[in-house]
Amino acid sequence: MEVRIVHILLDKPVSNSGRLKTLIAEVGENSSFNLDIQIINDVDKVLGEKENVITSDSIILDHCKSWINLIRGCMETRELRIIKIQAHPCGWADYNERNKIYHDTEWGIPVHDDKKMFEHLMLECMQCGLSWDLMLKKREVFRSCFDDFNYDKIADYDENDIQRILETEDMIKSPRKIAAVINNAKCFQKVREEFGSFCEYMWSYSENKVILYNGHCKVGSKIPVSNGLSKTISKDLKKRGFKYVGEVTIYSHLQACGIVNDHDETCPCYAKINQENTTVNKRRDKEVY
Numbered sequence: 001m002e003v004r005i006v007h008i009l010l011d012k013p014v015s016n017s018g019r020l021k022t023l024i025a026e027v028g029e030n031s032s033f034n035l036d037i038q039i040i041n042d043v044d045k046v047l048g049e050k051e052n053v054i055t056s057d058s059i060i061l062d063h064c065k066s067w068i069n070l071i072r073g074c075m076e077t078r079e080l081r082i083i084k085i086q087a088h089p090c091g092w093a094d095y096n097e098r099n100k101i102y103h104d105t106e107w108g109i110p111v112h113d114d115k116k117m118f119e120h121l122m123l124e125c126m127q128c129g130l131s132w133d134l135m136l137k138k139r140e141v142f143r144s145c146f147d148d149f150n151y152d153k154i155a156d157y158d159e160n161d162i163q164r165i166l167e168t169e170d171m172i173k174s175p176r177k178i179a180a181v182i183n184n185a186k187c188f189q190k191v192r193e194e195f196g197s198f199c200e201y202m203w204s205y206s207e208n209k210v211i212l213y214n215g216h217c218k219v220g221s222k223i224p225v226s227n228g229l230s231k232t233i234s235k236d237l238k239k240r241g242f243k244y245v246g247e248v249t250i251y252s253h254l255q256a257c258g259i260v261n262d263h264d265e266t267c268p269c270y271a272k273i274n275q276e277n278t279t280v281n282k283r284r285d286k287e288v289y
């Protein structure tokens with residue numbers, strides 16, 4: 001039987017390319033085709049004017065089935081030799097459908113509602129040592145455990161509530177983190193009393209503007225996990241009694257609630273957020289307070 005090669009080109013490394021390789025290898029086993037996956041930086045240059053190229057804009061893990069079908073189709077028609085996969089500009093959004101929806105509908109969109117901001121901040125606090133995907137997966141469990149993140153109700157929780165939450169199915173089994181959420185709800189109330197709202201307090205650090213860091217991640221460059229600004233806020237929140245609010249956690253929170261726009265410059269969300277909000281350009285490394 002004739003053996004042909006289907007080339008699969010990824011335009012940049014993506015978090016789930018390993019998983020994709022495994023799945024594709026499984027398809028390859030039962031066919032007369034060899035499958036080859038390459039990760040190269042400039043796919044277009046390599047491809048040039050080549051024909052028989054199909055492009056997909058995403059390789060979300062949850063959609064791997066459709067990928068497999070696409071590849072099977074390529075094998076059957078014996079026409080298509082190259083599949084070009086364009087990874088998501090914000091690579092992590094490709095991980096699965098849950099991440100993609102979160103990326104598209106929440107991440108980096110400025111939050112000006114205290115309840116929403118409390119939920120964001122508490123998800124970040126509880127993430128410590130766990131994956132963000134797990135936080136998104138368990139979000140409904142968290143909401144049902146913590147009265148839909150109503151900080152006033154949570155601030156009144158007692159030992160019985162900690163026990164109730166610990167016994168909830170699928171809830172994370174960390175008494176320390178649950179106690180921290182209750183503690184943080186109390187601290188959150190105090191900040192609200194002092195500043196009028198917690199959002200007012202958080203946004204005062206950027207003078208109500210969305211921060212764009214100069215030299216913002218050119219495609220492929222890495223975004224640091226913390227900076228001077230997150231360090232300053234972390235320090236202040238700790239002073240106010242908050243728990244699990246290290247500088248890395250706070251940097252994530254700044255990104256999530258839109259105080260910093262860290263979408264990749266080529267991501268459609270980057271431009272959309274900048275159009276709809278007042279922005280300020282800063283240098284990430286100069287953020288020392």
Ligand SMILES: [Zn+2]
Pocket residue numbers: 089090103263264267268269270
């Ligand atoms: Zn993005």
